[in-house]
Amino acid sequence: MRQIDALKSPRFTQISTFARLPLCQKLDEGEAVFLGVPFDDATTYRPGARFGPTGIRQGSRLLRPYNQFLDVYPFDSLNVCDMGDVNIIPGYIEDTMKIIEEEIVKIRGVPFIAGGDHSITLPILRAMYKKHGKINLVHLDSHYDFWDSYWGKKYTHGTWLRRALEEGILNEVVQMGIRGSLYSRDDVEDSKKLGVKSFTIRDLKYRLKEVLKELPSGKTYVSIDIDVVDPAFAPGTGTPEVGGLTSFEILEIIRSFDFSIIGFDVVEVSPPYDVSEITSMLAANIIYEGLSVLAKHR
């Protein structure tokens, strides 16, 4: 009779950590760590991204140790563990940003962060700057996110990139996947004024190889708004835009990354708007590919 080793079989009901990995025991554990930032008070449309870390952990249960496309065992080779969630303060954006920055500075491993809305990327970048000096940013999103303010307020999920540029913490910035209706033609002009290399969804769909040649080398932070993916493949998000990447396309783009990843986030996953965990599973797989790229290139 065949015996089943309960400890070796996948425990699909255990949902407490990313990919069923161990919880980190110390701040300096792991060459890469998973970290949740469950903050969504800076959203302008649908909320719910505060449940992103939980959803992504749940969507990660089926991840297996070996990545056949990059030929790496990311969890083993990076000794990945789950650091838990940052203790944010609901309703207090600036206090929460301070906490996020302080917490991330303390962590030794490369952080792979599950949002949360996109406002969390600003304090993460501040922490990266403290650790590494000026860094490059690769930003996948359907939105520019460099608007100056919303309702006269400087900190929202659509203004973090403008703030980071003003603070002088970024070197090269490449964003891709931009689409959807805009407030005005000025939005397009602003990317040139701000020195951001912006590629639209058409650039990605019609001439991806050329675009990928424009990516920076050296220390680079990757920020992925799940809404860069088409709502057909990622419905659980706060500000969906139709006509986006497929799930296959985004995984292939990440697999092609050929730079040194110093941090990585996937934001704007909103499980209350998700269907059959489709968005959470994709986000978990995006993080898996990011970990695999780090494992391959270190």
Ligand SMILES: [Mn+2]
């Ligand atoms: Mn977006």
